[in-house]
Amino acid sequence: MxxxxxxxxxxxxxxxxxxxxxxxxxxxxxxxxxxxSDPIYMPFELTGDIPYVHKPNLVNARAQGLSIINTDSQGLRSKVVGAQYGPKTKEEYRIAIVGDSGTFGEGVSKTEGTYPQILEDALNRSQSVLKAQGFNYGVSAYRVKEMAATLEHRMLEIAPDLVVMTIIDHDFVLARTPTVDVSGYLENHTSMGGLFPILSSGRPYAISTSRM
Missing domain, CATH: 1.20.5 (Single alpha-helices involved in coiled-coils or other helix-helix interfaces)
Structure with a gap:
């Protein structure tokens, strides 16, 4: 040869x-x-302005960005699986935070590392007059349209004292939000999750409103 x-x-x-x-x-x-990742999404049936939300009562589910998540009874990322919320007491101060994957904590392996949870923990360490409770309404690829609809159709039942909307420039792109398939995966999702997370170059903005 x-x-x-x-x-x-x-x-x-x-x-x-x-x-x-x-x-x-x-x-x-x-x-x-x-x-x-696992099929963590489901359609939201109360309004067409919210195409999908997270499934409730998830236990150690794998989200994009190698995050391991639990969700409460409303489908919000939470430390406590299936947590339920009754009427607000006078000792509570409820903070509802809505945004996209940055608020949800895509790429943050534990819920304790998401900024809504960090905010709740910091407020409770710094004072004892009220019990602060954060509600993470962040969902990957949400635009400002879905965020506003979340306030109207999902937040009111918890009677929040403060609502925070965290947005970046890309959240104003109308074609940004994908759809969800029958299994619970996002379709036509342009952001790179999984092993290839990327950081958005958009500037973050926070808009808040409080109920006096």
Missing amino acids: TNNFKRFLLGGFLFVVTLTILEFGVRLWGYSGHRI
């Missing part, structure tokens, strides 16, 4: 290996959400 033929075989072998790796990469890039 000549050296030229050996080099030819080696080149062919490396070519096949390279194609295999590229094929694997393309499949992982395109379908990582279905392979790495």
Whole structure:
């Protein structure tokens, strides 16, 4: 066997290996959400202005960005699985926070590291007059339209004292929000989750309103 033929075989072998790796990469890039994360979404039926929400009572579910999440009885990311909320007492101060994946905490492995939870914990450490309770209404790829609809159709039942909307420039892009399939995965989702999270270059803004 000549050296030229050996080099030819080696080149062919490396070519096949390279194609295999590229094929694997393309499949992982395109379908990582279905392979790495769980179907954590469901349609919201009360209004067409909110296409999807998180499923309630999730236990250690895998979200995009390698996050492990629990949700309460309303489908909000929570430390306590299936937590329910009765009428607000005079000792409570409820803060409802709505936003996109940044508020939800995509890429934040534990709920304790999300900023709504950090805010709640910090307020309760710094004072004892009221019990602060944060409600994380953040959902990946929400626009300002879905955020406003969340205030109207989902928040009022908890009677929040303070509502915070956290937005970036991309939240004003009308074509940004995907749909949810029958299994509970997002379709036409343009942000990269899974193993390839990216940071948005948009500037964050916070808009708040309090009930006096």
